[in-house]
Amino acid sequence: MFFSWAGSLGSRHLLFSFMLYTACGVGNGQVHYAVLEEAKHGTFVGRIAQDLGLGVGELVSRLFRVVSKGRRDYLEVNVQNGILFVNSRIDREQLCGRSPVCSIHLEVVVDKPLQVFHVEVEIKDINDNPPVFPVKEQKLFIPESRLPDSRFPLEGASDSDIGTNALLTYSLSMNDYFILDINSKNDQDKLVELVLRKPLDREEASGHHLILTATDGGKPELTGTVQLLITVLDVNDNAPTFERSEYEVKILENAAHGTLVIRLNASDADEGINREILYSFNSLASPVIKDKFHINPDTGEITIQRNLDFEDVNSFKFRVDATDKGNLPMVGHCTIRVDVLDINDNAPELAVTSLSLPVREDAPPGTVIALISVSDRDSGANGQVTCSLSPSSPFMLVSTFRNYYSLVLESSVDRESMPVYKLVVTARDGGSPALWATASVSVSIADVNDNAPAFEQPSYTLFVKENNPPGSHIFTVSASDPDAQENALVSYSLVERRVGERPLSSYVSVHSESGKVYALQPLDHEELELLQFQVSARDAGFPPLSSNVSLQVFVLDENDNPPVVLPPHAGLSPVTELVSQSVIAGHVVAKIRAVDADSGYNAWLSYELLPEMGVGRSPFRVGLYTGEISTIRALDESDGPKQTLLVLVKDHGEPSLKAIATVTVSLLETGQAFKGSSVVSGDLAKTGIGQKALVDVNVYLIIAICSVSSLLVLSLLLYVALRCSSPQQGFHGPGKSTPMCSNTVGSWSYSHQQRQKIAQGRALLRTTSWLSARIFHHVWVLRMENRQSTCRTWGK
Known part of the structure; x- marks a missing residue:
């Protein structure tokens, strides 16, 4: 690229062309250009976007900007075409003085993601x-x-x-x-x-x-x-002379007032008054020299009378005259060069720019957080600055260019562990003693949805009484999310499934905000003893995260079903039983069979014979738990030919429920009974069926009694073991559920695992007892039916 520059001096006009060398360097992320001073506005410098590897179309969207520290806007970039051009007049002498190298350092910053480039534009001198x-x-x-x-x-x-x-x-x-x-x-x-x-x-x-x-x-x-x-x-033909024509002196910039710089000694070959010498600064010496230094006219001693500052002026050069006192004074001359030596009297300066905050906690390592520039007005080792970062954190400082550092993410961050990092950047120079400066940088971490809602336990066990009011509150689930704002906003919902032929949502519901679980309809123990389902907790992040908790709802039985008498004694019509007048005490006349849809004590039935009005002592009784109607004495004529018995069947619930069975007993004469009995006995003896049936029933009864006894003993031992075990011997794994009880008013939970195990042992013992009783009951009923059938056959 060629640049032209035209200048004028008086009446002389000069026009020349100069080829500008433009070099783009890749090392250290630096791009180098060169431009002549005094170039006109709009002069082309370089295609900066192309040289930095940036697309022209993304300059505006990525907030392309150029920062020139401590400089005027000499250069500008056209974001439409990515060309760097001269924006205002550049005077190299005004910008850099007599420095052999004069450059303008630019920081090019683009966002999304944040990138920093360093561009050096060298200003070429023209005459x-x-x-x-x-x-x-x-x-x-x-x-x-x-x-x-x-x-x-x-x-x-x-x-x-x-x-x-x-x-x-x-x-x-x-x-x-x-x-x-x-x-x-x-x-x-x-x-x-x-x-x-x-x-x-x-x-x-x-x-x-x-x-x-x-x-x-x-x-x-x-x-x-x-x-x-x-x-x-x-006149006066000998001038004073110095030992040397030029003197060089070095002095520290912190030298105190009155410090001797040099003592001059001039001589004059003349005699008398013509050799007497007065010392003075040359008339052409600048006012700065006369302000900073003082010369004794008689002794020639030059001392400091004002503070010296290496950063302002690092060298002074002036002329000293030695004038004799002759009639026609003669003057001798010498040149004094005073070099001011630098001391470490300037602390480093820090500037933090281009902060990219907050930092997302999923930001990858290497993400640039901020640009830090340092400077020191001193020179040499006193002006060499190094930076450090404290305290220990997932961030580090990376030197990107001369006196420039980038604050970079070194490792991953977690907002839930540390939401804000308070960092201190320390810049220390190489002087002795060293000077330093600090800058504080507060880096806040932005939340991302990286934590799913968590329940305190993976599962809960609840106990709810049946026949609860519709819409009753049975439990409250609660999940916590360590994230922030909408990422921590938790909502609850049922994990839908089918319970039998019906959807889960027809039984229970959960409030989306509070987590309260409600029973939508009365629960029936006889229909559903255990309801198992899951509640999901879901946050409002993007993408949302969720977790589930399992609930086991045991429906506790209530005494809401009365006993039901089974055929043949069910219904309004009484059943007539034939009994011979010759039977002895203990003869089984009939057996009342009844069932109860409840469970446990609510289903444990007992039988009671109701007394008849106007009748004396009845010759019959009923078994308290068997329901067998038998004779308690021999029958006689006073008992009458026919009796109606009312059997009250009731359960053990609170309050207990009842049912009544009616049995009519007809007495037969002895001859009729014997005749029938002999016939039946003869038939049974012929077939052997009756005897075989009785043997089978007895075998079944013995097996049932042994099984029931073993099951009862095993349940009792297990209950005792659970009762006596210590908390350390129990199960405390993370998957252990917590039993909860709920009634129509609210809910409560056991606070100790020991009480849970005892409750489970008791429930197991009650269940085993009830199961044993039912087995024994059914076997006994079978035996009685078989016996009654045999008796009826004999009666026929």
Whole structure:
């Protein structure tokens, strides 16, 4: 890319073209450009978006921006095409002074995700400053007695440019007495002296007017001039002289007032008053020199009278005159160069920019959190700054460029463990003693939905009495979520399934916000003894997370079913039983069979014979638990031919429920009974069926009694073991459910696992007892039916 620049100086017009070298570096994420100073507004610098690997179409959406620390907006980027161009006039001398390297450092920041690039734009010097002398004219007083080859130092010119543009050459206007002698210590430091070629003659010429011209090495060349007004003196032919023409002194910037810089000593070959010397700063010395330093006119001692600051001025150069006291004073000259040495008197400075907060807790390692820039006005080791991060955290500092650091996520973070990190960035320089500065950075962690709602237990066991009121509250589930805001907002719902032929939602419901579980209809123990279902807790995050808890609802029985008499004694019509008058006491006349739909004690039935009005002592009785109607004495004629018996059947519930069975007993004469009995006996003897049936029933009865006894003993032992076991011997695993009891008013839970085990043992014992009683009852009923059938056969 080519740039053109046009400048003018007086009536001279100069036009030249300069090819600008543009280099894009990849190392350390730096891009380097170069541009001429004084370039016009809009001058092309580089395709920054392309060189940084960014698409032009994403510059606006990713908030592309350029930050120039401590600089004006000399450069700007067109976000429509990604071109970096000159925005305002750049004066290299104003920007960097005489520094050999002048650069503008830009920070290019883009978001989504956050990326930081460093761009260095070097400002190239052009020859836009002519040499300048400190004054328009210099006056010299030269005695006519000075010999040829005498030297008279002149104040040289200065050029604000650098390099070849500041390389000066000097020329003197044509004359017969003086020539120039240039002593070069280096390209930038030249001693210009006026040398006398032949003796002066004051009577012939009392003064000389010369032009000293300084020309720089730029293309085109620029010049500066100064008039030399030389006055020829006719007295005092020996000037004071110094031991050296130039003195170099080094002094610390923290030197106290009155500190001696140097003691000068000049000599004069004359005698008397002509050798007495007075010391003074040269008339061309700047006001800064006279403000910072003081010179004793008699002793030549130069001392400090104002504070020196290396960061403001690191070197002073001035001329000292030694003037004798002759009638026509003569002056000797020397140059003093004072170099100010840096001390570590400036602490580092920190600036935290481009914060990308808060940080999501699922942010990957390597995510850039913030950009930190450091600086130190000192030089050398005193200006070398290193940064550290404290306290220990999942973050680290990464040096991305000179004096730039990035705060980067090193490992994963968890908001539930640490929601905010208070970080301190410490910048420490390399001085001795070292100085440091700190900056606090508060990094907050944004929540993501990474925790599912959790219940205190995986399952619960509830006990609910049957016939509860519809809509009664039986339990409350509660889940907690350590996340924040909507990620921790928990709602509850049933995990739908079918219970038999009906959906679960027809039995129970759960409130979505409170977690309260309600029974929608009265529960019936006889229909449903155990209801098992799950409740789901779901948060409001995206995507939502959920967990389930299992509920076991045992429906406790209530005495809500009366006993029911089974055929043949069921119904309104009584059954007639035939009994011979010759039967003895203990003869079984009939057996009442009844069942109860309840369970446990509510289904344990007992039988009672109701007394008849107007009848004496009945010859019959009924078994309390068997329901067998038998004779308690021998029958006689006073008992009558026919009796009606009312049997009351009741359960053991609270309150107990009852049923009545009616049996009519008809008495037969002895002969009829014997005849029938002999017939039946003869038939049974022939077939052997009756005897075999009785044997089978007896075998079944013995087996049932043994089984029931074993089951009762085993249940009793298990109950005793559970009763006596310690809490440490119980089951306390994470999957153990907690039993809960609920009634129509509310719900309660056992607080100890021991009570749960005892309750389970008691329930097992009651169940075993009830089961044993039922088995024994059915076997006994079978035996009685068989016996009654045999008796009826005999009666026939």
